[in-house]
Amino acid sequence: MKALQWQGINKLKVGEVPEPELRNPGDIIVKVTRSVTCGSDLHLLGGYIPFMQKGDVIGHEFLGEVVQAGALVKNHRVGDRVVVSSFIGCGSCWYCSKELYSLCDNSNTNPALTETLWGQAPGGCFGYSHAMGGNQGSHAEYIRVPFADVGAFTVPQGVSDERALFASDSASTGWMGAELGGVQPGDVVAVWGAGAVGQMAARAAMLLGAERVVVIDRYDYRLDQTAKFIGAETLNYEEVNTEQELRERTGGRGPDVCIEAVGMEAHSAGPQFPYDQLKQQLRLQTDRSPAVREAIHVARKGGSVFVLGVYAGIVDKFPLGAMMNKGLTVRGAQMHGPRYIPMLLDRMAKGELVTEHLATHVMPLDEGPEAYRIFKEKEDNCVRAVLVP
Amino acid sequence: MRASRAILVAVTAAAAGVTATSVVKKRRASAQDHDGRPHVITVFRPYDELKAEQVPGSLAELGDTVEVSLRPAPADRGTEISVRPRDGSPVGAGDIRRALRETRSLLEAGDVLLPSGPPTTKTTLLNRPLQAATEHGREGGLL
Structure with a gap:
C-alpha cells in the first residue's frame, strides 16, 4: 500500500509499504479516507524529536472505514465509519479509569525511552516516533488501531467526513x-x-x-x-x-x-x-x-x-x-481523546462545532510531501492540509 | 542554515544514541548489576483479588529466581507488586522490568500490546541504536 514516510530531517516521500496486520485481538484495521497534517508533525520533520527511523509512516489525525476487526472487538463492525483518537488508551489502567487516556500505562510498547527522559512514560500515539510506541501513522491507505473499543468512535449519520475528521485530535x-x-x-x-x-x-x-x-x-x-x-x-x-x-x-x-x-x-x-x-x-x-x-x-x-x-x-x-x-x-497534557470525542461528535451533529474551514487544502496522498511543504511554509493561506489516500 | 542543520542532525543523533545506548545497557544488565533494590509497579486491580491468584504471564515464568511480594496501594489505586532477584539469580533487571510491565498489562487490559507490523523502516547507521532499544522497549527505563 502507499504511505507517507519520514526519510530524514525535512525529507518525506510516498512509498510502498506492507499493509498493516491485526496484532492483538482488540485491534481493527481502518481504511483511511482522510488524514490531516498537524503542526506537531513539523517537530518530527525538523528533527526535534530524535526517535524517528527512516521509513516511519507519519500522521495521527484521521478518519476511515473499518475493514477488519479482531476477535475481541465489540463496538465496531466491518463497514463502520470511525474517527480515531490520536493517542491510544487501553481503557483499563488507573489513568484510563480517570479519563486521562494519553497517560495510559499499557499502550506504549517502548516505555523505556520516555520514562528515561521524563521520569514516567505517557501512552502511545499514532505516527509520532518510537518514543510514543512506534505505531504506524495514518498518512497511508490502511492503519492498525489497537484497543479499538476505547479509541475508535462511529461517526453519526449527518456528520460529514470533513467535519468529523477534526474530532480525532484538533477539536x-x-x-x-x-x-x-x-x-x-x-x-x-x-x-x-x-x-x-x-x-x-x-x-x-x-x-x-x-x-x-x-x-x-x-x-x-x-x-x-x-x-x-x-x-x-x-x-x-x-x-x-x-x-x-x-x-x-x-x-x-x-x-x-x-x-x-x-x-x-x-x-x-x-x-x-x-x-x-x-x-x-x-x-x-x-x-x-x-x-x-x-x-x-x-x-x-x-x-x-x-x-x-x-x-x-x-x-x-x-x-x-x-x-x-x-x-x-x-x-x-497530550490529548485525552476518548474523554471528548463522543461529546464533540454530538456537538458537531448539532452544528455547535464546525471544522470544515480548517481544511484549506485537500490533496491526494501522493502529494503528501508537497502538502507538508505548503503547510510548513504557510503558503497559500494554509491552515491544514488534508490527505486523501 | 546548512551549518546549523548539520549541528542539529549531529546533536539529534547523539541524543538518540545516548538514550538508546542507556536503554540497551540497562537491558544487558545481569544479575551482578542488581543493587538489591526491588523493582516495583502498581497494578490497577484490588489487592484482595490479586493475593488470591497466581500472578500471570512473564512474571510467573521467572519462577523461583525472584521474590515477589504484594501490598495494597493507597487510595484504591490497586496493588503494588515488588520483585527482587534472589541471591545468585540469573535474571537481569531488564527481564524483571519487562515481566512487570507485561504482567500489569495482562492483569489490567487482558492482553499485552504488540508493536505495529510488518515494519516499514530500514536500518541505517543513524537509527541502529534506536532500533536496538525499541526491540527491547519494555526492558529499560527507571522501573
Whole structure:
C-alpha cells in the first residue's frame, strides 16, 4: 500500500509499504479516507524529536472505514465509519479509569525511552516516533488501531467526513485545554496560536461560557478565519503589544485562563526570538517557549495556564517567579481523546462545532510531501492540509 | 542554515544514541548489576483479588529466581507488586522490568500490546541504536 514516510530531517516521500496486520485481538484495521497534517508533525520533520527511523509512516489525525476487526472487538463492525483518537488508551489502567487516556500505562510498547527522559512514560500515539510506541501513522491507505473499543468512535449519520475528521485530535485537544484549564462562565480567555488547535480551544472556551475569548497569532489569514468561523476576538502580535492589549481588554486584571496552542517551535516578537532560536539550534535548550513565557506573565493573579503545544525537553528562561508569586496553576497534557470525542461528535451533529474551514487544502496522498511543504511554509493561506489516500 | 542543520542532525543523533545506548545497557544488565533494590509497579486491580491468584504471564515464568511480594496501594489505586532477584539469580533487571510491565498489562487490559507490523523502516547507521532499544522497549527505563 502507499504511505507517507519520514526519510530524514525535512525529507518525506510516498512509498510502498506492507499493509498493516491485526496484532492483538482488540485491534481493527481502518481504511483511511482522510488524514490531516498537524503542526506537531513539523517537530518530527525538523528533527526535534530524535526517535524517528527512516521509513516511519507519519500522521495521527484521521478518519476511515473499518475493514477488519479482531476477535475481541465489540463496538465496531466491518463497514463502520470511525474517527480515531490520536493517542491510544487501553481503557483499563488507573489513568484510563480517570479519563486521562494519553497517560495510559499499557499502550506504549517502548516505555523505556520516555520514562528515561521524563521520569514516567505517557501512552502511545499514532505516527509520532518510537518514543510514543512506534505505531504506524495514518498518512497511508490502511492503519492498525489497537484497543479499538476505547479509541475508535462511529461517526453519526449527518456528520460529514470533513467535519468529523477534526474530532480525532484538533477539536479534542482544544476542548481539553479549555476544560482542564478551568474555563468558567464569565471568564476572559486568551489563546496563543490561531491554527486548528487554537481555534478549537477558543470555540470550546466559548461553549463553556467564557465571556470574552482573544486569539493571538501573527498571520492575518488565520486570525480572519478565527473571527469569521469561531467568533473570537483576535490580536496580531506583530502589530500590537500582546501584554498591553490583553491588560487593556481585561481591565488590567489579565486573562483568567491562558491556553498555549503553539509548541516548541514558537515564533515571537522582539529579540527573544533569535535568542531562543540560537539556543535551540545549539541544543542549549531543546524547545522554544515564548508563548508560555508570555502567558505566565500576563495571566491574572490566581489564574491558570494550560500548555497544549507539544514540548519535548528543556526550555530556557521559564518565569518560575511569576508563576509562584502570582499563584498560578500551570498544567499541560497530550490529548485525552476518548474523554471528548463522543461529546464533540454530538456537538458537531448539532452544528455547535464546525471544522470544515480548517481544511484549506485537500490533496491526494501522493502529494503528501508537497502538502507538508505548503503547510510548513504557510503558503497559500494554509491552515491544514488534508490527505486523501 | 546548512551549518546549523548539520549541528542539529549531529546533536539529534547523539541524543538518540545516548538514550538508546542507556536503554540497551540497562537491558544487558545481569544479575551482578542488581543493587538489591526491588523493582516495583502498581497494578490497577484490588489487592484482595490479586493475593488470591497466581500472578500471570512473564512474571510467573521467572519462577523461583525472584521474590515477589504484594501490598495494597493507597487510595484504591490497586496493588503494588515488588520483585527482587534472589541471591545468585540469573535474571537481569531488564527481564524483571519487562515481566512487570507485561504482567500489569495482562492483569489490567487482558492482553499485552504488540508493536505495529510488518515494519516499514530500514536500518541505517543513524537509527541502529534506536532500533536496538525499541526491540527491547519494555526492558529499560527507571522501573
